[in-house]
Amino acid sequence: xxxxxxxxxxxxxxxxxxxxxxxxxxxxxxxxxxxxxxxxxxxxxxxxxxxxxxxxxxxxxxxxxxxxxxxxxxxxxxxxxxxxxxxxxxxxxxxxxxxxxxxxxxxxxxxxxxxxxxxxxxxxxxxxxxxxxxxxxxxxxxxxxxxxxxxxxxxxxxxxxxxxxxxxxxxxxxxxxxxxxxxxxxxxxxxxxxxxxxxxxxxxxxxxxxxxxxxxxxxxxxxxxxxxxxxxxxxxxxxxxxxxxxxxxxxxxxxxxxxxxxxxxxxxxxxxxxxxxxxxxxxxxxxxxxxxxxxxxxxxxxxxxxxxxxxxxxxxxxxxxxxxxxx
Amino acid sequence: xxxxxxxxxxxxxxxxxxxxxxxxxxxxxxxxxxxxxxxxxxxxxxxxxxxxxxxxxxxxxxxxxxxxxxxxxxxxxxxxxxxxxxxxxxxxxxxxxxxxxxxxxxxxxxxxxxxxxxxxxxxxxxxxxxxxxxxxxxxxxxxxxxxxxxxxxxxxxxxxxxxxxxxxxxxxxxxxxxxxxxxxxxxxxxxxxxxxxxxxxxxxxxxxxxxxxxxxxxxxxxxxxxxxxxxxxxxxxxxxxxxxxxxxxxxxxxxxxxxxxxxxxxxxxxxxxxxxxxxxxxxxxx
Amino acid sequence: xxxxxxxxxxxxxxxxxxxxxxxxxxxxxxxxxxxxxxxxxxxxxxxxxxxxxxxxxxxxxxxxxxxxxxxxxxxxxxxxxxxxxxxxxxxxxxxxxxxxxxxxxxxxxxxxxxxxxxxxxxxxxxxxxxxxxxxxxxxxxxxxxxxxxxxxxxxxxxxxxxxxxxxxxxxxxxxxxxxxxxxxxxxxxxxxxxxxxxxxxxxxxxxxxxxxxxxxxxxxxxxxxxxxxxxxxxxxxxxxxxxxxxxxxxxxxxxxxxxxxxxxxxxxxxxxxxxxxxxxxxxxxxxxxxxxxxxxxxxxxxxxxxxxxxxxxxxxxxxxxxxxxxxxxxxxxxx
Numbered sequence: 041x042x043x044x045x046x047x048x049x050x051x052x053x054x055x056x057x058x059x060x061x062x063x064x065x066x067x068x069x070x071x072x073x074x075x076x077x078x079x080x081x082x083x084x085x086x087x088x089x090x091x092x093x094x095x096x097x098x099x100x101x102x103x104x105x106x107x108x109x110x111x112x113x114x115x116x117x118x119x120x121x122x123x124x125x126x127x128x129x130x131x132x133x134x135x136x137x138x139x140x141x142x143x144x145x146x147x148x149x150x151x152x153x154x155x156x157x158x159x160x161x162x163x164x165x166x167x168x169x170x171x172x173x174x175x176x177x178x179x180x181x182x183x184x185x186x187x188x189x190x191x192x193x194x195x196x197x198x199x200x201x202x203x204x205x206x207x208x209x210x211x212x213x214x215x216x217x218x219x220x221x222x223x224x225x226x227x228x229x230x231x232x233x234x235x236x237x238x239x240x241x242x243x244x245x246x247x248x249x250x251x252x253x254x255x256x257x258x259x260x261x262x263x264x265x266x267x268x269x270x271x272x273x274x275x276x277x278x279x280x281x282x283x284x285x286x287x288x289x290x291x292x293x294x295x296x297x298x299x300x301x302x303x304x305x306x307x308x309x310x311x312x313x314x315x316x317x318x319x320x321x322x323x324x325x326x327x328x329x330x331x332x333x334x335x336x337x338x339x340x341x342x343x344x345x346x347x348x349x350x351x352x353x354x355x356x357x358x359x360x361x362x363x364x365x366x367x
Numbered sequence: 368x369x370x371x372x373x374x375x376x377x378x379x380x381x382x383x384x385x386x387x388x389x390x391x392x393x394x395x396x397x398x399x400x401x402x403x404x405x406x407x408x409x410x411x412x413x414x415x416x417x418x419x420x421x422x423x424x425x426x427x428x429x430x431x432x433x434x435x436x437x438x439x440x441x442x443x444x445x446x447x448x449x450x451x452x453x454x455x456x457x458x459x460x461x462x463x464x465x466x467x468x469x470x471x472x473x474x475x476x477x478x479x480x481x482x483x484x485x486x487x488x489x490x491x492x493x494x495x496x497x498x499x500x501x502x503x504x505x506x507x508x509x510x511x512x513x514x515x516x517x518x519x520x521x522x523x524x525x526x527x528x529x530x531x532x533x534x535x536x537x538x539x540x541x542x543x544x545x546x547x548x549x550x551x552x553x554x555x556x557x558x559x560x561x562x563x564x565x566x567x568x569x570x571x572x573x574x575x576x577x578x579x580x581x582x583x584x585x586x587x588x589x590x591x592x593x594x595x596x597x598x599x600x601x602x603x604x605x606x607x608x609x610x611x612x613x614x615x616x617x618x619x620x621x622x623x624x625x626x627x628x629x630x631x632x633x634x635x636x637x638x639x640x641x642x643x644x645x646x647x648x649x650x651x652x653x
Numbered sequence: 654x655x656x657x658x659x660x661x662x663x664x665x666x667x668x669x670x671x672x673x674x675x676x677x678x679x680x681x682x683x684x685x686x687x688x689x690x691x692x693x694x695x696x697x698x699x700x701x702x703x704x705x706x707x708x709x710x711x712x713x714x715x716x717x718x719x720x721x722x723x724x725x726x727x728x729x730x731x732x733x734x735x736x737x738x739x740x741x742x743x744x745x746x747x748x749x750x751x752x753x754x755x756x757x758x759x760x761x762x763x764x765x766x767x768x769x770x771x772x773x774x775x776x777x778x779x780x781x782x783x784x785x786x787x788x789x790x791x792x793x794x795x796x797x798x799x800x801x802x803x804x805x806x807x808x809x810x811x812x813x814x815x816x817x818x819x820x821x822x823x824x825x826x827x828x829x830x831x832x833x834x835x836x837x838x839x840x841x842x843x844x845x846x847x848x849x850x851x852x853x854x855x856x857x858x859x860x861x862x863x864x865x866x867x868x869x870x871x872x873x874x875x876x877x878x879x880x881x882x883x884x885x886x887x888x889x890x891x892x893x894x895x896x897x898x899x900x901x902x903x904x905x906x907x908x909x910x911x912x913x914x915x916x917x918x919x920x921x922x923x924x925x926x927x928x929x930x931x932x933x934x935x936x937x938x939x940x941x942x943x944x945x946x947x948x949x950x951x952x953x954x955x956x957x958x959x960x961x962x963x964x965x966x967x968x969x970x971x972x973x974x975x976x977x978x979x980x981x982x983x984x985x986x987x988x
């Protein structure tokens with residue numbers, strides 16, 4: 041029997057799990073990395089909540105989450121955290137005759153849609169923001185996440201900042217008590233669901249909307265300007281992040297100031313055990329991340345993710361040296 | 368009372384009969400329509416993706432082209448083979464005890480009852496059980512845990528069919544063998560097993576068909592792997608979980624692969640079911 | 654019996670190779686004992702397996718039992734991320750499981766019986782076998798395929814054509830317009846119930862067909878002879894005669910419906926709040942576990958395991974009732 045079990049998998053296969061937000065870019069990087077070095081990355085896109093659990097249970101080499109852990113939580117769990125890449129979360133809709141970027145919503149209206157107080161597409165509040173569009177008189181089907189999600193964490197954090205009703209009734213979190221809507225698994229589940237369901241609205245990481253040619257929505261940001269989800273908009277939001285002075289690199293990038301800023305921008309964080317169970321696999325994983333920081337910028341930007349600025353990468357590499365015990 | 372044609376009561380009863388029979392035709396049509404629709408969807412979505420690549424290429428990353436399901440197919444074959452390899456012998460031996468040594472004992476009736484409970488237990492509960500019993504102590508997901516979960520599903524199926532088939536073997540055969548001097552275990556192995564062989568094989572085939580399509584027990588025992596791996600102490604790729612992941616993703620290439628994989632599984636399961644039936648009925652015709 | 658008699662032969666009776674024979678028989682005896690203990694161990698392992706499952710579930714569920722107690726069954730709120738302690742209640746999943754399964758049976762039982770009546774009374778003999786096999790193929794299709802088909806084909810079809818029609822139809826009827834209220838949804842309790850009905854249908858048909866065939870022909874002929882129509886024979890003779898078996902089959906189907914996971918998870922919508930309308934999204938115990946287990950830990954995970962334990966107990970009770978009824982039927986038939 042043991043003969044059957046002879047490992048064909050490369051000895052340096054790294055395992056990771058978590059954020060579906062970052063799955064498109066991790067996949068792309070893993071593919072390129074394997075072509076360059078022959079080492080594979082087995083990344084299970086199961087959601088930030090599950091990713092945190094897996095790394096705490098030491099069943100994977102690293103976890104990925106868009107809902108960062110606070111410095112206290114990190115210390116208690118014995119984990120090291122750093123940001124890997126940033127991106128934007130966009131609302132997507134499935135409406136006949138509406139093209140990507142045509143529909144405009146603001147934070148209050150978005151919150152009310154997800155609260156269930158705005159029930160139909162031709163509601164006065166939506167019409168006010170979109171005077172030139174003909175909206176159907178149909179019910180809005182809300183699609184949200186059923187699993188513990190960093191994407192949800194950032195989305196609900198934004199809604200809490202822009203809507204007092206949302207903050208009071210629902211609040212922010214990786215998994216909240218949604219007042220309405222159907223639950224889908226993962227960013228891909230939400231994307232698939234919205235694509236299948238007429239008159240639906242959901243929220244996904246921008247790469248999912250772009251790759252699947254979905255109809256994204258433009259938002260009104262903190263400065264009162266209507267913005268599209270572009271790299272420039274994400275970068276503008278990310279510019280004000282103070283990485284150097286945040287313990288555990290804890291930064292939330294939603295509702296940032298700036299004329300061009302995209303209101304729902306977020307970073308994906310990597311979690312690793314400070315004293316890893318498998319030091320060799322961890323060292324291999326660090327090699328992958330070093331490679332990604334050095335050579336992964338172009339492929340990230342192709343998918344409209346923002347790579348971490350070089351200054352932050354320097355800080356992160358110092359964190360590895362001081363906090364990860366690889367002996 | 369008058370002839371049926373003139374009796375008003377009879378006319379009413381005839382109408383009710385016509386209505387009821389019409390509903391029965393309708394019910395059958397209802398059932399068959401769903402079958403045709405489901406298989407139709409499966410074939411029309413899965414057939415375009417069938418190619419040699421499906422069997423030779425590994426699962427691709429999202430939003431790319433090409434790729435196949437080779438690692439998932441091999442992984443599933445391994446899990447099924449080991450699951451059945453562990454579960455079928457246990458089931459066979461247990462069924463043998465119930466039909467031969469313990470045929471009239473109280474223990475056997477209790478076991479039969481428990482076995483029927485296990486037979487219809489929700490497979491997700493079995494996944495939870497193996498998670499607690501194997502995954503947590505082992506510290507991670509593994510093919511072994513998945514195979515064990517499948518074995519737990521296989522055992523009741525094989526126990527049931529083994530006992531039923533062995534009970535059908537006429538006793539005079541056993542008595543004749545004993546009279547010739549064969550010890551009990553050889554009476555069972557050489558005579559009863561041989562007589563019930565077709566039925567026993569049917570039972571194993573049904574068990575294989577049953578576990579081939581199971582997804583829930585694999586969800587938290589094996590997880591999945593996007594690369595080629597034969598290492599059972601870690602996660603290996605498998606068809607049901609791969610299909611589950613792919614089909615929920617809007618990537619059209621992944622969706623195509625998911626449907627093709629679904630077609631493969633359904634085809635395998637239905638063929639096994641039909642083979643088991645044919646085998647079972649050929650035994651009847653002897 | 655054979656082994657005990659032969660084992661007493663220790664010494665050769667005469668010199669015609671019986672020493673050889675005794676030696677062989679002695680080794681066979683060892684094999685005998687080994688084989689018997691092997692089979693007994695395997696049989697007992699079936700018991701241990703069930704015991705293991707129950708114990709394992711109980712251990713996993715204990716933290717939740719200790720924290721929530723009976724309130725778990727009456728709380729609707731499901732908030733796993735609440736600090737300092739999650740508030741979790743099983744009412745939503747339990748409601749979904751019970752309603753979807755019962756609705757599935759309401760659809761599947763008449764249809765299943767209708768098909769069995771068709772197969773036993775109305776169908777031309779040539780077609781009997783093929784149609785039976787066709788219906789049984791429905792049982793063989795893996796549940797994830799039902800889920801996929803339900804999500805991509807049935808859901809949109811029901812949401813665009815069936816549900817709006819029903820919503821409009823009952824719009825003015827007092828109670829029904831709440832049960833069948835809009836908005837129409839691709840993913841809903843009703844969709845899940847319909848798919849469950851299709852999955853359970855073959856079980857009811859197969860068992861009913863088998864028990865219908867056991868009705869003595871004499872009884873039916875007597876009824877026909879008295880002038881009964883086919884329907885009257887079925888309703889007044891066949892079904893009462895076989896009712897225990899049919900109910901047993903129905904309960905087996907119910908057991909299957911209660912535990913079904915993948916097909917339901919795809920089409921039910923994962924909403925823990927109980928809504929009055931059947932066309933609203935909901936969740937069942939197994940769909941909730943499948944959806945949330947991978948990322949759960951601590952009290953959340955324990956609550957999911959407790960849900961699993963509740964489901965197991967529920968299916969256990971239903972299956973026990975079915976078994977008892979089927980055993981009574983077998984006893985009546987003189988087995």
